[in-house]
Structure formats: C-alpha cells, structure tokens
Amino acid sequence: MKDLEQLAALDPAGGHEPTPAEWARANALVDRIVEGGATAHAAPARRPATRRWAVGLVAAGAAAVVGAVTVPSLLPGSMDRALASWTPVPGSLTGEQVMPQARRCAESGVGSDPAAPVSPSDVLLAEQRGAATLLIQQRGAGVIECMSVDGGRPAALALADGPLPPPAAGTVNVETRSSVGDGDDQYSNVVGLVGPSVTGVDLVLADGRTVQTSTRGGWWAAWWPGPEGGEIGSITVLVHHTAGTSTHRIEDL
Amino acid sequence: MSSGDDGARERRFRGVHAATYPDLLRFVQRRVPPSEAEDIVSTVFLTAWRRLDDVPEDARPWLFAVARRTMANQTRSWLRRQALDVRLVAQDEPAYGDGTVDAAARIDLDRAWRSLRPDDREVLALVAFDGLTAGQAATVLGCRRSTFVMRLSRARERLRAALEPAAVRPHALAVLKEQQS
Incomplete structure (x- = not known):
C-alpha cells in the first residue's frame, strides 16, 4: 500500500479540521433543519407519491451571528410546500410587493455587501410560483438570488460581486444552473442574463414540459421540479426577441 | 409522529452530524473549490435529515455517496459540465501528509x-x-x-x-x- 500512502502528499484537504466558524455555521444549519423538519411534521398533507414536483433552487442565509453561509436548498418544510404548489407559468411581482421578502433576503447576509440598504428598486426580478417567491436582488454592487416560501426563512445565493456585462442583443447567457435533491424531491434552477431586445425565455425539458421563465431587469430565471438543471442535453432554451425566436442547447449558452 | 419520536430523530441527526461533519467537509473540499464546499455539505445534511430512516449505522459512506451526487448535479461556473474530479494540493498550497x-x-x-x-x-x-x-x-x-x-x-x-x-x-x-x- 506504499503507493497509496505516498498519495497522501497530494491530498488537498489532508489535516484540515473545520474552523470554529465552520462549526458554528454547520451547527446553525442543523438547528434550522431540525426546526424546518418540525414544521413539516405539523403539515402532513403531502403530495401524492406518484407526482413529481420540485422546488426552486436556492441557498439559505445563515443566522447573522455566525456570518453568511449559503445553502443551495430549501429547508424541508418549505420545500414540501413549494413542490406542492409549483406552476409552470410564473406570476410577476413588483419590488414594492416583495419588500418583506427582499428585506429578509438582505438579512440573510448573503452577497458581497450584506450591509447595503434595501429598496424596491433593488429588486431586479421577482416571480411567484405557487407558494414560492424568487427574487433577483441587487445588494450593493453585487446581485443575489433568493427564494422564500410563504414568507418563511429565505434561501439566498450570491450571483455576482459586481457589474456583469450584458450579453449581445437578442441573446442570453447562463450564470448558474443546478439541480438539488433526490428522487421526487429533486428540483432544478437556472439563472442568466438577457441582452437587449430579448422579450422572453422559455425552457423545453427533455420530457416535453415547457417552463416559462421570468425576464426582467436584465436577468432571466426559473425553477422547476426535476433533475434537468444538472444534466446534459435535457434543456432546450427558446429565446424570444424582437426579430423572432432562436433555439439553443443550454450547454451552448 | 410523537414528540418522543421527534426527539429521538433529532438526537440521531445531531449525532450523525457531529460525528461525520469534519470527514464530509474534507471529502467535498477534495472535489470542489473551497468556496463551494460548505454549500454542498449543507445540502447533504438536508438530504440526510429528509431520509434519516435510510441512513445506515455507518453513515459516512452513505453521506459521501449523497455528496457525490450533489456535486455532480450542481452545475456552477466551476463545474460547467466537467466530470467530477478530485483536486490536488495546488503548488502554492501547503502540502500535508507525513x-x-x-x-x-x-x-x-x-x-x-x-x-x-x-x-x-x-x-x-x-x-x-x-x-x-x-x-x-x-x-x-x-x-x-x-x-x-x-x-x-x-x-x-x-x-x-x-x-x-x-x-x-x-x-x-x-x-x-x-x-x-
């Protein structure tokens, strides 16, 4: 086994013990998970097992006392409610309408400027799918994505620390995409930038489902039930612009 | 589910977390950029809580398997559809080992x-x-x-x-x- 023992010299994490701050964030997450689980037990009306739902992407802000930590997943109770109420067509919300959520997202501490003030104009995009509200929100010079369910504890993810150049006219890009979870609890999320003259973006999934994304404030975003966000060849992107519609594999964006 | 069951479930979850968090963090740090590791680990423990009845007594391999799937599914700029791979100590990082x-x-x-x-x-x-x-x-x-x-x-x-x-x-x-x- 000498060859394997020698390999230990290449270990990028060998000897690393979690720092006190890492332990504090990890323990704070455990507290939140347990708290969310109790909520789920109190709401036994779950979706039928044969149906496949999903929840939006995400990342949760940590308790302010332990600093920022991102958790790319909704807590269990919130996830169930979001899955059970998801809609393929989003409702659009104004910054004024989502100020309570925007304030809670800001309080999560996620983003490069967690102390930045919050105003309706900071909400670049806000959509509603069932019980879940998804925001793309300016935080100082940076931008975060944030999801909350029924006004509960939000989950936030930093998208940018500063200004991003917009894509060319009539095109979009993908800043992040992912899938989270297992089995029927799996869900996907995509976020990107839109260029000038783009009027809308739709996703066609491998199983034929169409997801209408939200486009506003220079961004497009969507979340949906299923694993496609983490797969290759499972998402076709239809970009609607003033000159027509172009079709792309998401891997090409 | 009774409050007693809830209590036992919570104690088990906290016990699994305390016993495996350092190893799981290192497992993930070996495979994704350090800035992403805590996100992945958090997602793994969320999954473990939801599926606690499936978590075996020897929880570490089960958690590592969930972490591999989570990392594979997480397409961020650092992954961009590249195969999941094990990182190395960078040349400017301190080398561990004996x-x-x-x-x-x-x-x-x-x-x-x-x-x-x-x-x-x-x-x-x-x-x-x-x-x-x-x-x-x-x-x-x-x-x-x-x-x-x-x-x-x-x-x-x-x-x-x-x-x-x-x-x-x-x-x-x-x-x-x-x-x-």
Whole structure:
C-alpha cells in the first residue's frame, strides 16, 4: 500500500479540521433543519407519491451571528410546500410587493455587501410560483438570488460581486444552473442574463414540459421540479426577441 | 409522529452530524473549490435529515455517496459540465501528509496523478485521501465490493505505470550523458 500512502502528499484537504466558524455555521444549519423538519411534521398533507414536483433552487442565509453561509436548498418544510404548489407559468411581482421578502433576503447576509440598504428598486426580478417567491436582488454592487416560501426563512445565493456585462442583443447567457435533491424531491434552477431586445425565455425539458421563465431587469430565471438543471442535453432554451425566436442547447449558452 | 419520536430523530441527526461533519467537509473540499464546499455539505445534511430512516449505522459512506451526487448535479461556473474530479494540493498550497515524500517524488506523483483518468483518481482518492475501506468505497460509488477492489487494483497498476518513466529517468539521463561525452 506504499503507493497509496505516498498519495497522501497530494491530498488537498489532508489535516484540515473545520474552523470554529465552520462549526458554528454547520451547527446553525442543523438547528434550522431540525426546526424546518418540525414544521413539516405539523403539515402532513403531502403530495401524492406518484407526482413529481420540485422546488426552486436556492441557498439559505445563515443566522447573522455566525456570518453568511449559503445553502443551495430549501429547508424541508418549505420545500414540501413549494413542490406542492409549483406552476409552470410564473406570476410577476413588483419590488414594492416583495419588500418583506427582499428585506429578509438582505438579512440573510448573503452577497458581497450584506450591509447595503434595501429598496424596491433593488429588486431586479421577482416571480411567484405557487407558494414560492424568487427574487433577483441587487445588494450593493453585487446581485443575489433568493427564494422564500410563504414568507418563511429565505434561501439566498450570491450571483455576482459586481457589474456583469450584458450579453449581445437578442441573446442570453447562463450564470448558474443546478439541480438539488433526490428522487421526487429533486428540483432544478437556472439563472442568466438577457441582452437587449430579448422579450422572453422559455425552457423545453427533455420530457416535453415547457417552463416559462421570468425576464426582467436584465436577468432571466426559473425553477422547476426535476433533475434537468444538472444534466446534459435535457434543456432546450427558446429565446424570444424582437426579430423572432432562436433555439439553443443550454450547454451552448 | 410523537414528540418522543421527534426527539429521538433529532438526537440521531445531531449525532450523525457531529460525528461525520469534519470527514464530509474534507471529502467535498477534495472535489470542489473551497468556496463551494460548505454549500454542498449543507445540502447533504438536508438530504440526510429528509431520509434519516435510510441512513445506515455507518453513515459516512452513505453521506459521501449523497455528496457525490450533489456535486455532480450542481452545475456552477466551476463545474460547467466537467466530470467530477478530485483536486490536488495546488503548488502554492501547503502540502500535508507525513513528510515522507520529498519534493522530487511529489512532482513525479503529481505528474502521474494528472495522467490518470478521473475514474482512476476517484477510486484511489477514496482510499488514499478519504481513508475508506473497500466496502465503504463501494457504497460511495454504488458498486459491489468486488467491483471496487478490481477497479482499485487496476487504478494502482496504472498509477505505478505512470510513475515508471520518472523512475527510470535518472538512468536514461546517465545514458544520454555517456553518449554526449
């Protein structure tokens, strides 16, 4: 086994013990998970097992006392409610309408400027799918994505620390995409930038489902039930612009 | 579910977390950029809470398997559809280990490691970095123990073969010098 023992010299994490701050964030997450689980037990009306739902992407802000930590997943109770109420067509919300959520997202501490003030104009995009509200929100010079369910504890993810150049006219890009979870609890999320003259973006999934994304404030975003966000060849992107519609594999964006 | 069941469930989850968090964090840090590791680990423990009844007594391999799937599913700019792979100590990072590998040997190891396929690196890392037994590593990869042992054996053969050119290099250099003299 000498060859394997020698390999230990290449270990990028060998000897690393979690720092006190890492332990504090990890323990704070455990507290939140347990708290969310109790909520789920109190709401036994779950979706039928044969149906496949999903929840939006995400990342949760940590308790302010332990600093920022991102958790790319909704807590269990919130996830169930979001899955059970998801809609393929989003409702659009104004910054004024989502100020309570925007304030809670800001309080999560996620983003490069967690102390930045919050105003309706900071909400670049806000959509509603069932019980879940998804925001793309300016935080100082940076931008975060944030999801909350029924006004509960939000989950936030930093998208940018500063200004991003917009894509060319009539095109979009993908800043992040992912899938989270297992089995029927799996869900996907995509976020990107839109260029000038783009009027809308739709996703066609491998199983034929169409997801209408939200486009506003220079961004497009969507979340949906299923694993496609983490797969290759499972998402076709239809970009609607003033000159027509172009079709792309998401891997090409 | 009774409050007593809830209490037992919570105690078990906290116990699993306390016992496995450092190892799981290191497992993930070996495979994604450090800034992403805590996100992945958090997602794994969320999954563990939801599926606590499925978590076996030896929780570590089960959690590592969930972490692998989570990392594979998480397409961020750092991954962009590249195969999940094990990182190495960067040249400007401190090297850990017991100091038995000198600088020259480490360079050879590094070169040999990089020449391997990601699949070979993964089976080697599960044993050499993550410290798993063959049975535990098989759980992580979702294969039979015998299959893992075979894959490990082949990966070690390819590692040794990749190290051979470096091992014979001094001899080749001596021959070259003789020819030049």
